[in-house]
Amino acid sequence: MLYAYATRDGRLFRLAAGDDLAQAVWIDLIQPDDDEVSALRGLGVDVPSLADMEEIEISNRLYREGGVDYMTAVLPGERGDGTRAAMPVSFILSPSRLVTVRHHAPRPFLTFPDHAERSALGCATADRLFLSLIEEIISRLADILEGSGRVLDETSAGVFGSGAAARDARPRRGVAERLQQALAVVGREAELMAHVRLGLLTIERILAFHLAVVADRNGSARLRPVIKGYLRDVQALEVHADFLSSRVSLTVDTTLGMINLEQNNTARILSVIAALFLPPTLIASIYGMNFAHMPELDTRWGYPATLGFMLATSVAIWLFLRWKNWL
Template sequence: MLYAYTTRAGKIVRLQPGDELQSAIWIDLVQPGDAEIRQLREIGVDVPSLAEMEEIEISNRLYRENGLDYMTGVIPGERADGGREAMPVSFILSDQRLVTVRHHSPRPFLTFPERAERSTLGCSTPDRLFMGLIDEIIARLADILEGSGRVLDRSMASVFERGASSAASDRLQEALQEIGREAELLSRVRLGLLTIERILAFYISIIDERPEAKRLRPVIKGQLRDVQALEVHADFLSSRVSLGVDTTLGMINLQQNNTVRILSVVAALFLPPTLIASIYGMNFANMPELDKPWGYPMALGLMAATAAAVWFVLRWRKWL
């Protein structure tokens, strides 16, 4: 799928099917097919395949070829099947246009066309458009981190909430699953921040060749500072995730210990009566109590007395 945009009155407007791609300032390719790849090749842009975009070597993600700058980052987004995953997105930048290639739907690519003119530099040139899109991606990653912080707050509050044992067990299990999901989300955001930082470092190294280098450089440095601050925040949230997992598992272990303690107490209460019943259940001929009318009540009373004695000892030792 291909979306092409041009600038009109300081805004970007989508081109209609059949319009010349030469007039586009931004071409957004989503899971490009052979027809879209041929269209881009006709205007001098070689579109990388998904396998090439997934290469982890820096030389395969950040390079210059035929006068075009290829920059690939890993950005979290939604797949076509509705699942969420961090997948590579390639930015192909030239003096005439920006081309983006992606195989999933990060939210910044859906929201940016409507507010591109309100970005720091506007959208009058491909470089400004690229900077605005990067700024939108950074803002989206910041929103995800903020949302993860709220989820962790809610999960930790539920871990320490008082309640019935059965309800508490379900609550702790849900909290552990929720914290695990946030850990996975944070790992995707952390990877996205790392690749965006590399893109900006590569871009600032070639910025002197751009006609607006003097205007663009301070913005890039500001975005690098934002990314580094978000990386610190992501590391802080990751430490909270570790604390949340340890705390939740500790609370689960405490509940399990309480259950085992109750079972142990019940077993201890019935151990002396069981011993007495076992003694009087032996088939020996010389057991005078068996012939006495008070033998049966005596055995029952002895079992009750020993059970009560064990209970009082456990209470005195504060094991109950």
């Protein structure tokens, strides 16, 4: 799928199918087919395949060829089946045109065309369009981190609330299920933050590469302060992502600790029940033996006395456990 955009009165508008791609300032390729790759090759742009984009070597993700910069980032987004994933997105920047190649749908690519003119740099040139799109991506990653922080706040409060409920005998039912759900939520947020952290790292590399080569473009050297500002923003978000990752570790450890405490409470109840029935079981086992000489078996009071003795031992065990605060 191919979307081509040109500028008019400082705004982006989509070209119709069949229009000349040479007038486009931004061409967005989604899972390009052979015809679209051939059309871009006619414009002097070599479109990388998904296998090329997934290469982890820096030399394959950041390079210049024939005056065109090829830069690849790994960004979170949705696949065609609705599942979330972090996949590579290539930015191919020439003096006159920006080409993006992707195989999933990061949200900034869907929202940016509608308000590109409202970005700080606008979309008049390919360099400004590229940096404006990078700004949109950084803002989106910041929003994801902010949302993850709120989820962690709510989950942590729920975990500590479940711990307080576990100490009360009445609301104990369902505590383990809530803790398991909290653990699943934290796991999903940890995976999402890992995707964001990888996206920030690759965006930082792209900006550092672009900062080094932007001086070679006519009229683009003045963008260096803007690029440095975006670099500082990315580095600040990386620190925030690391902080949230530490909170994830703390929340996971707390949740697992609460689950262990709840399991210990259950095991303690079972141990108390076993302790209460242990003396009566011992007495019943003694009088269940088939020996010929057992004097108590021939007495009238033997049966009620044995029952009373069994009850007395159970009560004594229960009082002892209460005295030790084990109940």
